[in-house]
Amino acid sequence: MQNFFNFCFEIEFYLKIAISCTIVQQVFYWLLHDTKLNLITEVLLYWLVGSISFYILGIFIEKGIKSNDVFREKLTARVKKVKKQAFPSFTVKGIITGEIKALIAALIILYLAPEVHRGNSLLLNLGWFLMRIVAADFCFYVSHWLLHKKFLQKIHLKHHDFQDSSSFVAGHKSLIEYIIVTITDVLPIFIFGYDITQLCAWTFIGNAYNLEGHSSLSIFFIPSDFHDLHHTDFKGNYGIHGFWDRVFNTLNPPTKKPGIMFPVSLIENRIIKSSITLDRSIKSIE
Template structure:
């Protein structure tokens, strides 16, 4: 029973990503359907959506949600406390360097990948995004686990300057790590081609769950302290979420966040766990 719910808990994350991306893709399709986009306009659009959403979502989480004591306490998923750290302030130089890096990456990705028009079939896009998140999680797991080996650790140390996490720690990487992670994330695009509406949807939703995952909050996509435990313990929990860590036995025991946004953990905490506890208590009573 517990294994079944653990599997459902992890698949819920994939399904939520796939459904969200498919819905957002429909919006982009309607907006861009009758507009002819050449290579340059696609690059600019892809870059702007990624950059604007990254800063807007991060500022919203850090300045609106975390500054509200009620919301912060309600949504905080971190269980193991760590010493608070000061995060580096944004500088004009840092922002410009980051945007140049992002623009170059977007240009190279769209130049190398073949363009494929997949239309607005909801089921087709749902299947594509499901495949996309499962594959991206696997690729990230492999690379992230390699980053924690002796040979590649130096590449990753900049990201681990913080045990206490903030949304913007998601972008706190060395240049080499940024390049490698970007390649692993876009590998399905390079293999199977890209549809600009899918790419834009994936970028927007990807920024949301990545920033939320580094915020120590459980808002909509992140149902546990999975990634907080990785930053705290510097070991295990290498994937985007827990599926591949469970498969390869590198999953650290995590604390799930029950709630209406996370129906699997809500059912587990309110129905299954009390049932198991009651059954165990009855069993112990008869043993006595």
Template sequence: MVQQVFYFLFNNIELNFITQVLLYWLIGSISFYAIGFFIEKFIKSKDNLTKKLTARVKQVKKQSFPAFTLKGIITGEIKNLIAASIILYLAPEVHRDNNLLLNFGWFLMRIVAADFCFYVVHRLFHTKSFLKIHLKHHDFQDTSSFVAGHKSLMEYIIVTITDVLPIFIFGYDITQICAWTLIGNIYNLEGHSSLSIFFIPSDFHDLHHTGFKGNYGIHGFWDRVFNTLNPLTKKVGIMFPVSLIEYKIMKFFSRIDKYNSFDNDDYESKT
């Protein structure tokens, strides 16, 4: 649906390479700060909302995120602009029809591929050889949303390269990639906020920060495949019904696991 909005806005406009880079960069940067401040300054200022949306189960000492500086913002935006230029320069542009089913399939494959690429790199970051690159991101446990962007330059470069891979495989349509960066920012900022706001299990990444292991992927698919998933304790979100569906599915599979475990125990006792 987000992509449909971008398609409506930009479909009839001729966008050259520079315009596409600027558009991609602006949407990414503006949405990053807008969503982050919405979570930190609006939602977290409401005690009733914070209490209802809190997903954290392990309480840690509160840490205040470092204040924003003009130098830090400018440096960050220069890095983002360079990254946007590299990604769109390397990735092949593909013009797709504005088909809702086709777009859904593209997003699904994009998420699976991006999740795999990020899972591999993130898990490597937690090995002895690469841990130093990643330690800056783990300066904080009781996190602000903006910890999502708190990383070393080397990690930023590696993650940018990781972002290029699935886009290079599937190509990019500017309306789809703009929608992707907006949704990605929602997930990334919520995932570091210790709140359960939208349709993504925010305590998935929160448990990674408090435990420093497991939950290496974006959504948990590859963590389930490679058995590195920390059990989620997320409260059902109130803003999107998808969280309720997710809760029902997780509960259903949990019942199946318990049933299979009971059958195995019963079989072993008889034998």
């Protein structure tokens, strides 16, 4: 039973990503399907969607949700407490440097990746995004696992300046790690090809779950303290989510956050509570 719930727990995350991306892709398709885009326009669009959504979503989580004591207490996923840290503040130089890197990355990706026009078929897009997240999770798992090996560990230490975490820690990494992570993220694009509407949707939702994953909150996508434990313990939980860590036996078991947004955890929690209540009733009768 436990293995069944663990499997459903991982699949729920993948399905949330795929369904959310499919919905957002429909919006981009509706906005762009009558518009002829050349390479430069696609690059600028891809870059702007990624950059604007990163800052807007991050500020919304940090200044909107986390600044509210009630929301923060209710949505906090972190169970293993660590000493609070002061997070780096934004600087003009840091923002400009980050945006130049993002723009160059967008240009290289769209110049090299094969473009495939897939239209707005819901089923086709859902399948593409489902393959995309499973493949991206595997690629990220492998690269992240390697970054924790001694010969590459120094590259990754900047990201691990923080045992505690905050949304914008997602972007706190060295240049070499940024390149490695970017290559990792785009590998599935070279396998499956890209449609600009799919790519924009993936970038938007990718920012959403990445920022949430570093926020120590469970809002919609992140159903546990999976990545919090990785920052706390510096080992295990190398994937985007726990599927590949379960497969390769590197899982640091997370605490699941039950709630209406996380139906698998909610059902599992209620079954466990019912089982405990039943056991106590039987023992009292005996």
